[in-house]
Amino acid sequence: MTNAIPVYDPRGVVEAAPMTTAPRVRKLEGLRLGLLDNTKWNANKLLRGVRDRLAEKHAFSAVNYYRKENFSLAGTPELIAEIAANNDLVITAIGD
Numbered sequence: 001m002t003n004a005i006p007v008y009d010p011r012g013v014v015e016a017a018p019m020t021t022a023p024r025v026r027k028l029e030g031l032r033l034g035l036l037d038n039t040k041w042n043a044n045k046l047l048r049g050v051r052d053r054l055a056e057k058h059a060f061s062a063v064n065y066y067r068k069e070n071f072s073l074a075g076t077p078e079l080i081a082e083i084a085a086n087n088d089l090v091i092t093a094i095g096d
Helices: 043-057 077-086
Strands: 032-037 062-067 089-093
Touching (some): 032 077, 043 089
Parallel strands (some): 032 062, 032 089
């Protein structure tokens, strides 16, 4: 009889197709800015601060605010589609 303790590898396996990043925008003026709040405690405060600092220097044509229902879950396909259709760039934040 052995006194071995089973050890499990928590890393798992992640399979994902490689993706390229979007090109950087050359200017912010006139673009539609989306802000995605993940509902963590301070995310809203952090996003408002970033929005205010950016708005001091850049004239966005629109600033759209979105909120996920649960920080531990991905945004719904409908929310992601709405954000993609109505914004030129998006900022999200984790505000723990």
